[in-house]
Amino acid sequence: MSGRPQQNSACLIVQGPDRPGLVAAVSALIARNGANISTLDQVSDNADGGNFFQRVVFQHPELTTALSKIEADLESTLTPLGMQWQLTDQSVPKRVAILASTSDHCLLELLWRHRRGEMNISIPMVISNHTNTAEDVRSFGIPFFHVPSQGPDKSEAEAQILELLRGKVDFIVLARYMQILSAEFLDEVGVPVINIHHSFLPAFIGAAPYRRAKERGVKLIGATSHYVTKDLDEGPIIEQDVTRVDHSMDAAALQIRGALVERAVLSRAVEWHAEDRVIRHGNQTIVFS
Known part of the structure; x- marks a missing residue:
């Protein structure tokens, strides 16, 4: 490919x-x-x-x-x-907006692969609810927008994001964007949204999953990329992968190993979607990879 x-x-x-x-x-x-x-x-x-x-x-x-x-x-x-x-x-790259928070590993992986010409995409913008990645993003020549999102009411932030996105993107990638998108936002944005998260769900829901995985003594960790739907983390799965871990690794080491898998899984999902290799069928996907 x-x-x-x-x-x-x-x-x-x-x-x-x-x-x-x-x-x-x-x-x-x-x-x-x-x-x-x-x-x-x-x-x-x-x-x-x-x-x-x-x-x-x-x-x-x-x-x-x-x-x-x-x-x-x-x-x-x-x-x-x-x-x-x-x-x-296929001569027209798909336009993808990336939403991110403080973690930068998935975001930088996508920006790096885009700059190397490894993905048939253009990136008109990166939007984040934090500013720590702004300088890195702009060093790639990509516009960066800071849209704070605090408290239980996300409607104002979502309205700002929608205004930035409207008519400018073909799909959206959540590169560890740690905010839940409302059903109203998904209806209004009108383009596919791809997410990445660790594959501990539903066993370790919530904060500090790697710490709790270490406490449980897991032997495999992994990542899942899927389309976002109104049902949290239950959309059609595009790609998954795992890697082995052992008793010698602490929670920080597990998280580093997990980040490597997250980067690879999300990159493949974005690449396949951009090349029209993914067909959605109900809550499943057919992936011609």
């Missing part, structure tokens, strides 16, 4: 009820529009009346002018079959 924009390349996502001939129909549609398939992945959760999921990447020498014709063909061909589809121009 490459994070760099792919000129004259498009990605088609198809999902819906499985039936014979879907792969042939999609392939024929792309061919008759003068495009060439470079990647094709699909899966059915039950070949006998189940659900079909497909990701196709194709190239067209004049993609910009051809997109509207391809979209019209998709509408007339796939929509009558009950299929949902999404077509994106």
Whole structure:
């Protein structure tokens, strides 16, 4: 995989009820529009009346002018079959806003990988309820905005964040943003939100999870990245990973090891979402990684 924009390349996502001939129909549609398939992945959760999921990447020498014709063909061909589809121009990086708090490991990992061209994204802004990361963020040439969020009423802070985001982002990443987003905010923002947290849930809910994990003598620690929904930490999972720990590590060492996993898991989730490799289906995901 490459994070760099792919000129004259498009990605088609198809999902819906499985039936014979879907792969042939999609392939024929792309061919008759003068495009060439470079990647094709699909899966059915039950070949006998189940659900079909497909990701196709194709190239067209004049993609910009051809997109509207391809979209019209998709509408007339796939929509009558009950299929949902999404077509994106891979030369256009997705715009992602990052929300962070005091912990900087996930934030800096994303900024570093973005600067190295490893992700097909642009980062128009970083928003934080603290100022300790402002200088680091600006050193990457990324605008930094401080929006304090204190007390039980987060409505004013959320309104400020919405004003900053409106019309400027395609998705949002919570890089250890230690604030709970309201259902009203999620409805209003209108774009996917990706979160990262340790994988101790639900065993060690709340503060100091690594200290309590040490007290319990855990042998594995990990991280989970998922889409944010109105149900706290219960959205569709995009990626997870674990690493082994042992009795010689104190809580601080566990937290350092856990931060490494968090960075890797969140980076993969952001990369896959940016490349349209993730299909949401109910509270699950299909990830063509």
